[in-house]
Amino acid sequence: MNRTVVVIEDNPDNLALMVALLERRWTVVTCEDPHAAITVVRDERPAVVLLDIGLPGLDGPAILDLIRADATVTATPVVAVTADVRRESDDHWRRRGFDGFIAKPIVDKTVLWSLIDSFVATVETCNGTEDARDVDANGSAPTRLH
DSSP: OOOEEEEEOSOHHHHHHHHHHHTTTSEEEEEOOGGGHHHHHHHHOOSEEEEESOOSSSOHHHHHHHHHHOTTTTTSOEEEEEOOGGGOOHHHHHHTTOSEEEESSOOOHHHHHHHHHTTSOOOOOBTTBOOGGGSOTTSOOOEEEO
């Protein structure tokens, strides 16, 4: 089962928050360089991509276009992540080609988790704990930085 989430975010504080919110449930791969994003997505073949919209040099919609144009990852779900409240509309981002939308700052981790779970098959739980195969000795899924 693919439990990898790629987070493409250039702001170190936002990236650290996303990793902290996700790493106990999924394998998190991060990318701060928008120009390396398509390579990371191709290499990792994640279950879902969380893509910041306001990246410098190559913005989120441009990266989404690269993902959709690549036959090896075109079907990968991509979620728009933005603080741009003027366009805080799931419909707007879906019309643009994204599979979902989450607003920054993320104030309710369960909203983020539910969104990701809608794309990633959830692990079987036993007495409320995650399958041990998905976590390390510290109770966290692995995180890889790019």
